[in-house]
Amino acid sequence: MKYGEAKEKFIETWGVLGSQWGINKTMAQIQALLLIAPKPLSTDDIMEELAISRGNVNMSIRQLVDWGIVYKKNLAGDRKEYFIAEKDVWKWSHKVGAVRKQRELNPAIELLKEIANSKEIGKTEEEKEFAKQIKELNAFSSQIGDLADKLFLSPRGELLLKLIKMFL
Amino acid sequence: MKYGEAKEKFIETWGVLGSQWGINKTMAQIQALLLIAPKPLSTDDIMEELAISRGNVNMSIRQLVDWGIVYKKNLAGDRKEYFIAEKDVWKWSHKVGAVRKQRELNPAIELLKEIANSKEIGKTEEEKEFAKQIKELNAFSSQIGDLADKLFLSPRGELLLKLIKMFL
DNA sequence: ATAAAGTTTCAGAAAATTTTGAAAGTTCAG
DNA sequence: CTGAACTTTCAAAATTTTCTGAAACTTTAT
Numbered sequence: 071m072k073y074g075e076a077k078e079k080f081i082e083t084w085g086v087l088g089s090q091w092g093i094n095k096t097m098a099q100i101q102a103l104l105l106i107a108p109k110p111l112s113t114d115d116i117m118e119e120l121a122i123s124r125g126n127v128n129m130s131i132r133q134l135v136d137w138g139i140v141y142k143k144n145l146a147g148d149r150k151e152y153f154i155a156e157k158d159v160w161k162w163s164h165k166v167g168a169v170r171k172q173r174e175l176n177p178a179i180e181l182l183k184e185i186a187n188s189k190e191i192g193k194t195e196e197e198k199e200f201a202k203q204i205k206e207l208n209a210f211s212s213q214i215g216d217l218a219d220k221l222f223l224s225p226r227g228e229l230l231l232k233l234i235k236m237f238l
Numbered sequence: 239m240k241y242g243e244a245k246e247k248f249i250e251t252w253g254v255l256g257s258q259w260g261i262n263k264t265m266a267q268i269q270a271l272l273l274i275a276p277k278p279l280s281t282d283d284i285m286e287e288l289a290i291s292r293g294n295v296n297m298s299i300r301q302l303v304d305w306g307i308v309y310k311k312n313l314a315g316d317r318k319e320y321f322i323a324e325k326d327v328w329k330w331s332h333k334v335g336a337v338r339k340q341r342e343l344n345p346a347i348e349l350l351k352e353i354a355n356s357k358e359i360g361k362t363e364e365e366k367e368f369a370k371q372i373k374e375l376n377a378f379s380s381q382i383g384d385l386a387d388k389l390f391l392s393p394r395g396e397l398l399l400k401l402i403k404m405f406l
Numbered sequence: 407a408t409a410a411a412g413t414t415t416c417a418g419a420a421a422a423t424t425t426t427g428a429a430a431g432t433t434c435a436g
Numbered sequence: 437c438t439g440a441a442c443t444t445t446c447a448a449a450a451t452t453t454t455c456t457g458a459a460a461c462t463t464t465a466t
Binding site: 071072073076077079080083084086087089090091092105106107108157159160163173174175177178181182184185188190191195196197198199200203204206207210213214216217220221230231234235 | 239240241244245247248251252254255257258259260273274275276325327328331341342343345346349350352353356358359363364365366367368371372374375378381382384385388389398399402403
């Protein structure tokens with residue numbers, strides 16, 4: 071595969087992957103583009119490479135910066151803003167993991183906990199089944215949540231992964 | 239919290255969670271409903287509980303059955319089809335994990351591998367940066383892929399999680 | 407065979423999400 | 437200040453995804 075083709079496919083695939091995981095296509099593609107760029111890119115560079123509007127670039131970049139996986143960079147003697155990606159895959163995956171767990175997993179875990187601890191549920195067969203399932207889900211999601219924290223939220227994720235690989 | 243309220247919130251939250259993770263809301267809500275149901279539900283039961291159309295129930299249920307996390311069940315003396323959820327959280331999460339990894343992660347892993355092994359890339363600074371990033375992503379995603387396999391695709395996931403909890 | 411009961415399909419409607427583009431806002435050199 | 441360079445905003449348009457509902461199809465009891 072030639073460079074041009076590989077680059078195009080990589081950006082395209084990263085975009086598809088993103089949308090399947092609830093991150094929008096443009097955001098994912100901009101990250102992809104910045105990940106492989108050897109130097110900072112401006113809004114105009116990104117608009118041109120991905121053939122998308124200024125507004126779209128601006129909004130997507132803002133989110134990427136909010137997530138902490140893209141940084142603003144000012145080049146001397148140039149008023150334009152440039153952007154670079156966090157290139158350490160462990161660092162940015164930690165950040166994505168943190169944001170997504172916080173936003174998406176935690177509310178569910180809290181609801182499950184609250185329901186699981188409710189004293190008002192438990193008499194009829196229907197309510198018993200409900201309580202039982204909620205307790206199981208609660209136990210499961212707390213465990214997964216803990217693992218996610220250890221893997222993605224602590225700086226030891228990489229080490230942990232290596233240990234798992236070594237021992238299992 | 240009272241049962242009615244808890245049930246409603248659970249189904250609602252499960253739906254939101256589903257859509258954030260790329261599973262559609264209705265599918266997630268039907269699974270939630272079946273998870274806590276003490277007996278099999280018919281298409282009509284689901285339509286009524288979730289206030290959605292027959293077509294929607296039919297399509298969503300088909301997917302859930304395809305994924306292997308909901309089963310058809312026929313009740314004696316009744317022509318209607320009934321449905322029950324796989325209630326073992328480990329079993330259904332294995333299945334969801336398998337389907338999603340296969341569909342969503344594997345294509346990316348394969349592309350990264352292919353690019354990483356390509357001999358045609360590597361001269362200019364741009365191409366070097368590209369190759370370097372692809373190699374890192376490849377290493378990372380293969381590791382995460384392996385972990386996902388061990389956690390979700392093998393029947394030892396639960397044990398593995400306990401071990402991790404114990405030792406780390 | 408027929409008709410009632412139940413299931414599936416899918417074109418179009420509705421809803422949700424994403425993107426555009428132009429106007430408003432900001433910054434800064436002169 | 438002023439205006440050129442650049443960034444941000446956001447209403448409306450485009451696109452994508454989901455849902456509906458009615459017709460077609462299948463199954464089964466009589």
